[in-house]
Amino acid sequence: MWKLQREQDVDGEQPVGPVQVIHLDTILRGAHLLPCYGSGFLPVELKHTDSLDAWDCYFVNHFIDQHAHELLS
Numbered sequence: 001m002w003k004l005q006r007e008q009d010v011d012g013e014q015p016v017g018p019v020q021v022i023h024l025d026t027i028l029r030g031a032h033l034l035p036c037y038g039s040g041f042l043p044v045e046l047k048h049t050d051s052l053d054a055w056d057c058y059f060v061n062h063f064i065d066q067h068a069h070e071l072l073s
Helices: 048-054 066-072
Strands: 002-005 033-035 057-060
Touching: none
Parallel strands: none
Antiparallel strands: 002 057, 033 057
């Protein structure tokens, strides 16, 4: 699996620059992201809608189905 991390500037801060927009025709398929969990417990108040902001890195699961495995392998 590949590990993805947020883009950071030289100081280790997340850039607040412009957002990049991509055309919908360039998206081939969705990705299955697994958070890189730490050693502690998840907070009870964590909602599924906050999951992309809750972790700093993710794994891309290319074993989710045969098509993803063939595309990403």
